[in-house]
Amino acid sequence: MAEETKAPPPMKDLNIDNITENTITINNQGDDARLKYVMERLVTHLHDFARETRLSTTEWMAALNFLVSVGQISTSVRHEFILLSDILGLSLLVDAIDHPKPPSSTEGSVLGPFHTHDAHTISNGEGMSSDPNGEECLVVCTVKDTKGRPVEGVKVDIWETDSSGHYDVQYGDRQSPDGRCVMKSDEEGGFWFKAIVPVPYPIPHDGPVGKLLKLLGRHPWRPAHMHFMFEKPGWDHLITALYIRNDPYETSDAVFGVKQSLIVDFVPASAAIAQKYGVKDGTKVLMHDFVLVDEKETEQLRDENALKALKALGRRVKLLNHLPVPDLD
Amino acid sequence: MAEETKAPPPMKDLNIDNITENTITINNQGDDARLKYVMERLVTHLHDFARETRLSTTEWMAALNFLVSVGQISTSVRHEFILLSDILGLSLLVDAIDHPKPPSSTEGSVLGPFHTHDAHTISNGEGMSSDPNGEECLVVCTVKDTKGRPVEGVKVDIWETDSSGHYDVQYGDRQSPDGRCVMKSDEEGGFWFKAIVPVPYPIPHDGPVGKLLKLLGRHPWRPAHMHFMFEKPGWDHLITALYIRNDPYETSDAVFGVKQSLIVDFVPASAAIAQKYGVKDGTKVLMHDFVLVDEKETEQLRDENALKALKALGRRVKLLNHLPVPDLD
Numbered sequence: 001m002a003e004e005t006k007a008p009p010p011m012k013d014l015n016i017d018n019i020t021e022n023t024i025t026i027n028n029q030g031d032d033a034r035l036k037y038v039m040e041r042l043v044t045h046l047h048d049f050a051r052e053t054r055l056s057t058t059e060w061m062a063a064l065n066f067l068v069s070v071g072q073i074s075t076s077v078r079h080e081f082i083l084l085s086d087i088l089g090l091s092l093l094v095d096a097i098d099h100p101k102p103p104s105s106t107e108g109s110v111l112g113p114f115h116t117h118d119a120h121t122i123s124n125g126e127g128m129s130s131d132p133n134g135e136e137c138l139v140v141c142t143v144k145d146t147k148g149r150p151v152e153g154v155k156v157d158i159w160e161t162d163s164s165g166h167y168d169v170q171y172g173d174r175q176s177p178d179g180r181c182v183m184k185s186d187e188e189g190g191f192w193f194k195a196i197v198p199v200p201y202p203i204p205h206d207g208p209v210g211k212l213l214k215l216l217g218r219h220p221w222r223p224a225h226m227h228f229m230f231e232k233p234g235w236d237h238l239i240t241a242l243y244i245r246n247d248p249y250e251t252s253d254a255v256f257g258v259k260q261s262l263i264v265d266f267v268p269a270s271a272a273i274a275q276k277y278g279v280k281d282g283t284k285v286l287m288h289d290f291v292l293v294d295e296k297e298t299e300q301l302r303d304e305n306a307l308k309a310l311k312a313l314g315r316r317v318k319l320l321n322h323l324p325v326p327d328l329d
Numbered sequence: 330m331a332e333e334t335k336a337p338p339p340m341k342d343l344n345i346d347n348i349t350e351n352t353i354t355i356n357n358q359g360d361d362a363r364l365k366y367v368m369e370r371l372v373t374h375l376h377d378f379a380r381e382t383r384l385s386t387t388e389w390m391a392a393l394n395f396l397v398s399v400g401q402i403s404t405s406v407r408h409e410f411i412l413l414s415d416i417l418g419l420s421l422l423v424d425a426i427d428h429p430k431p432p433s434s435t436e437g438s439v440l441g442p443f444h445t446h447d448a449h450t451i452s453n454g455e456g457m458s459s460d461p462n463g464e465e466c467l468v469v470c471t472v473k474d475t476k477g478r479p480v481e482g483v484k485v486d487i488w489e490t491d492s493s494g495h496y497d498v499q500y501g502d503r504q505s506p507d508g509r510c511v512m513k514s515d516e517e518g519g520f521w522f523k524a525i526v527p528v529p530y531p532i533p534h535d536g537p538v539g540k541l542l543k544l545l546g547r548h549p550w551r552p553a554h555m556h557f558m559f560e561k562p563g564w565d566h567l568i569t570a571l572y573i574r575n576d577p578y579e580t581s582d583a584v585f586g587v588k589q590s591l592i593v594d595f596v597p598a599s600a601a602i603a604q605k606y607g608v609k610d611g612t613k614v615l616m617h618d619f620v621l622v623d624e625k626e627t628e629q630l631r632d633e634n635a636l637k638a639l640k641a642l643g644r645r646v647k648l649l650n651h652l653p654v655p656d657l658d
Contacts, residue, residue, distance in 0.1 A: 010580035012587050014418070016425045016638075019585065023418035026581075030546035038388065039545065041381050043417060045374035050422050052370050052642060054635040054653050057566075059367065060423045064410040071400010081393040088372060089343070089352035090389070093379050096345045098386045216368065217359035237386075251339035252355075256348065258341050306383040309345075313381060324383050 020047040033325040037317075066208055073207040077169035082113040083209045086255035087218075099236060100301045104146045105291045109241040109257040113204075114167040115159060115229065119180040125278065127194035128181035134163040134196025137266060137284040138277055143189045143230060144291050150189025151292055157182055157229040158193070165201025192277065197266065197284055198224040200249050213254065220254050223247035230290065236298035242288060264288055349376040362654040366646075395537055402536040406498035411442040412538045415584035416547075428565060429630045433475045434620040438570040438586040442533075443496040444488060444558065448509040454607065456523035457510035463492040463525025466595060466613040467606055472518045472559060473620050479518025480621055486511055486558040487522070494530025521606065526595065526613055527553040529578050542583065549583050552576035559619065565627035571617060593617055 009025045020043060027039045049055070070080045085091045091110045099108050122128060127136075139158075143151045159180035161167050168178040183191040202220040205213060213220050224247050230238040241257060242264045243250065250258055266284035274281045299322060306324055310317045317324040338354045349372060356368045378384070399409045414420045420439045428437045451457060456465075468487075472480045488509035490496050497507040512520040531549040534542060542549050553576050559567040570586060571593045572579065579587055595613035603610045628651060635653055639646045646653040 011582070011585065012580050013589050014421055014585045016422060019418045019422050019425070022585065026547060027545050030544060032544070035544060038382050038384075041378050045378045046417060046419055047422055049370050049374045050419060050426065051638065052644060053367050054426050054631075054638070055367075055423050056652060057423055057427045059652075060414070060419070064408065064414060067396065067410050068400045068403045068408065071397045071403065074397045074400065079393065079397065081396050085389070085393060088375060089348045090375055090379060092343055093345060093348050093376055094384050094386055094389045096348070097379065097383050215359060215361070215364060216356050218355060251341050253340070256340065256343045256351065260342050302383075309380065309383070315381060323385060323388075 016051065020044060023047070033320055034323050037325045066212070069208045077116065077174075078204065079113040080204075080207055080209055082111070083203060083207075084212075086110055086112060086203070087209060087213060089256050092256045095239065097305075098302065099238070100298065100305050102146060102293060102297065102301065105293045106238060106240055107259045107261050108239055109225075109259065109262060110255050111229075111239045112227065112255065112257075114169060115157065115227065116169060116177065116180065119157060119159070119177045119182050121182045121184070122193060124183070124186065124190070124192050125194070126181075128158060129160070129162065129179045129194075129196045131162040131179070131196055135284065136279075137195055137197045137286060138192070138269060138273075138279050139195055139226070139286045139288075140192040140277065141190065141287070142289045143185045143191070144289060146291055146293060146297075150185070150187070151232065151235065152185055152187050152189060154185040154189075154230050154232040154235070154292070155182060156185060156191055157231075158195075158226065160195060160198050160226045161201050163196055163199060165199050170204070194279070195226065198226050198244055200224045200247055203254055218254065219249075219252065221249045222253055222255060223249040223258060225257070226286075228290070230292060232292070234295055235292045236295050238290070238292055240290070242286065345380065349373060352376070362649055363652050366654045395541070398537040406445065406503075407533065408442040409533075409536055409538055411440070412532060412536075413541075415439055415441060415532070416538060416542060418585050421585045424568065426634075427631065428567070429627065429634050431475060431622060431626065431630065434622045435567060435569055436588045436590050437568055438554075438588065438591060439584050440558075440568045441556065441584065441586075443498060444486065444556065445498060445506065445509065448486060448488065448506045448511050450511045450513070451522060453512070453515065453519070453521050454523070455510075457487060458489070458491065458508045458523075458525045460491040460508070460525055464613065465608075466524055466526045466615060467521070467598060467602075467608050468524055468555070468615045468617075469521040469606065470519065470616070471618045472514045472520070473618060475620055475622060475626075479514070479516070480561065480564065481514055481516050481518060483514040483518075483559050483561040483564070483621070484511060485514060485520055486560075487524070487555065489524060489527050489555045490530050492525055492528060494528050499533065523608070524555065527555050527573055529553045529576055532583055547583065548578075548581065550578045551582050551584060552578040552587060554586070555615075557619065559621060561621075563624055564621045565624050567619070567621055569619070571615065 011022050023043045024040050028036050074080045095108045101107050143154045162179055168174050185191050200223050205220040224244040225241040227241045243258050243262050245263050245265050266286050269279055269283040269285045316327045318327040340351050352372045353369050357365050403409045424437045430436050472483045491508055497503050514520050529552050534549040553573040554570040556570045572587050572591050574592050574594050595615050597611040598614045645656045647656040
């Protein structure tokens, strides 16, 4: 016999009209208020989806088989469920909810499925791409706070594709990280490195997500961009990217990542810049100042946004560890 | 450059408030009206779920990793996504939507993840379980239509666990099908066979679905039952099960399958029955009459239910191949 924590509510004769309420009740036996709330909303939306579409058994089975294939093509370097979340706009949405940005700060963008944890740490001036076919460029950045003060010692992850539009992890014979690096911002909040000019590329579309895009008449392309991730204790984790102006996919990014404030220009290096950074005259240079938000400010903004949004939705909630749960008092 | 079927709508600066509308628009470029409607409802519910829970990046990542693990534990004989759908009440709901039953017909129940396509066909009187530890029983059934007329030549799939509560496919060393069979109803609509008395069993809970049940404080048990599936061209596909009365899990089935009309009794074989069917006096006997609905009647009922339900939900739809799509005229 099973270990039963509590007697579940009696259930029988479940049908279209009572299954939701009963599923929620049986899911409500644990002690985790947040999990119970998340499951209640999940079951409600899942069932409403089926009721509103009158989902057929054939469609249901096709969907479940699709989800199996999304899981099965995933590996330690390919997360097809992140990709699915990306093309459904969910990744953008969750980032926007979890990392609200005050007006003066750098906006976030989608993480995507290609970040890894094995990139080498490089020093200012070093290169992060070994692709001989890429067009070399210089990237000169700072990290500051919302008051314009430099933030030192920020761990910065940077990653981009090679000149053919592929990340290192997309090659079966990958020996070591390439097209990616980790840097630390210096005492002036600065970090600068050599890279290659980003190119547009299609997200991996040889798997189930690619099939879905095709069925939907959507292209799989992302505009040229370079990913950046910023981490330092006390500061809100910033995942973002810089997009190169006038890309053909600027307004049709397959994963909804482009923001006007993240669109940047390459400019040819002047003689002074070329000399200062040790590059050839005319080398394409990208200069950008990133602005981080301190963790407390983000937390406060996130809490305020949550309570305001849920009030507008007519949901009576309180925050528990900064996340909404029903307010039953 | 990508092959583009149509120019997508221009999109940039997507945020919590406009991402849903934009995702729906970009998904709307294909020609399949049904797919577009299903995706529109899916994206709406998925995004509303994230907005109503203020889903955090940590929770989102945990959910995506959970889904990967559900896909990865799945095999040709273990469909963990069906199991997930079962414990979330979705399987019951989809069956109820797709296979509406007029009052005089046999109700449906959940398919579960253990049906296979390799069961041997047996004749009346043969056995379908080789488990020497099971308690032998006799099952005597008929298949009729709603007017009480026998339906001949119906393909009937029957499957149950062994006496330890495991299906054959749960054994790594499975050589051939056991605890399952296929039969054909005879000219009187009858089919009868020997089996073992079903026992309650836990659904597979060594994987991600089991972990979720534990987190929710739910037990994984199903009440003792025997699965039946009926197929014949012209008749609505019936997936159902018979549940043994007074099972400890009768009102707490982990997958919501029990219906009062499907609860049955075993009775000891009388001398006459024992002689007629070639079993020992007192052998447990289960007798049941199944009632199929013809395909046309089901289709009509399904269509009516769909239009009625969607009208009640305030959605303006028409039916296309018997499935709702927006009525834009």
